[in-house]
Amino acid sequence: MFIDARTLPDRTSLDSDLAIIGGGPAGITLARAFARSGIRVVLAEAGGLEGDADVQALYQGENAGIDYPLDGARLRFLGGSSNHWGGYCRPLDPIDFEQRDWVPYSGWPFGIDELLPYYPQASEIVEVAPGRYDDTDYWRRTTGETIPEPVTQRMRLQFVHFSPPTHFGTRYGPELKQADNIRVLLNANVVEIKADADATRAEQLDIRTLTGLRHRVSARFFVVATGGLENARMLLLSNSVVPAGLGNRHDLVGRFFMEHPHMVGFGEIVTADLARVARIFRERVKAGERSAQVAFNPSESFLRKRRLLNATFMAGVAGEYRSDAKVPPAEPHKAAAHMDMLRASRRFLADGEGLLKPDDPDYIGLWLGIGCACEQVPDPDSRVSLSDHRDALELPKIRLDWRLGEQDRRSVVEHMQSLALEFAALGMGRMILHVEDDGLWPKAVNGGSHHMGTTRMSDDPKQGVVDRQCRVHGMENLYVAGSSVFPTSGSANPTLTLVALALRLAGHLKERFQ
């Protein structure tokens, strides 16, 4: 059932068994897992069924580090940021779970085996199943594409899958609306999780509407699922019993914020012969109802040998070069270098086999842009905290201090060089690298709207905010769902993994209800 919190009498109290804060992919996945279970669920969602400027403004905040669009990188209504996500899906890699001695604070309390049982169902939920994330034979067979194996040992291929993209609110909202045991409370901003006197049990949610009403929700178990930035803010705002906020005994809530630094323009591939770059290497290719594209990832052995961070690279056709020197107007300064490279590339491919001979005699070749999403080192000083400014609900706004370091930069540079070697070795083209340009780092680095690490998972309460079951350390019945629990981020887009984690958490909570 859907209830608009603005239509309830002021100071309504709702009783439930499970209270979920936030109706994005994490919260909706969790609620769906309890549909028709007999367990009474309340899902409190800050927004309505569509975006609203006043509600969205509650996401505005302050930047102290690398400039970051705190408002633009997320959406505050049912479905959360899935209302405008890109739909790129891929599981984390096994190495992402390891404690690596060259990556400070790295490692999950468990290995990928713990999540493998949940990835197939998570793939169904984001509508990319069956997941064929590293099955080159499958993609060869189903698409008829020539997909060469990497030759340098530095890189390996994976297949990023594209969700339609699933908008969780519109796709799964009707199911929640029909479930007798689920009440979705819309336009219900949770402003505090109230705990008992010694802050070991969550007891109720305090809710406010922008129209000035105040409500309460009590439950046996509570899950914070407000997104990777807001999860930390929610715990910090819950400070009427413990001034530092819930779960913050060791000053960890909000620390270790990680993004996937995205870099475009750090390198380009020029190729005289597009036929040598299989279509699935440069664009989405459909197989049945599903589509995928090749991602280049560093091989595990190379990561270990060179002590690097994980990364993902994808290519896309960005422009065409012709002998009359017509080049994409946005990049005229790169024209001469590109033309030289293309001529060399044509000589390089002059064995003739498969060389593309377009009808137009002016044709020289193509330019492929490279997009790169990288892992960043967990850094306690890269963090979310509360600002001195207040929002329309009189709550301190979010303050983000996103930081990147030299290890992050060095890793990208080396991976780009590897990619250049790989493309040349595969005979696909040559790369021009700009990675050492001083002006690019970190100015030309963007985030991918992936918010991770701010309530990190660890078995040790001094190292993490939640335990391996996503339960807040020191609290009996308070859990966190979403990518804020990732202690290390890998380079895969986070949503598939956070949906898998939400399914795992649902299983754990069902056991606790027994």
Ligand SMILES: Cc1cc2nc3c(=O)[nH]c(=O)nc-3n(C[C@H](O)[C@H](O)[C@H](O)COP(=O)(O)OP(=O)(O)OC[C@H]3O[C@@H](n4cnc5c(N)ncnc54)[C@H](O)[C@@H]3O)c2cc1C
């Ligand atoms: C432009 C863009 C592109 C993206 N592309 C990709 C991609 O290609 N692949 C990928 O894997 N990921 C992508 N992402 C990230 C993806 O959207 C997130 O990983 C995912 O939405 C996180 O799910 P969540 O449920 O944890 O949080 P959210 O989606 O942030 O949902 C949180 C929910 O909580 C609600 N809420 C917040 N505060 C409160 C409160 N105080 N009280 C009650 N409710 C509250 C919000 O309204 C929202 O509905 C992208 C994100 C953006 C913005």
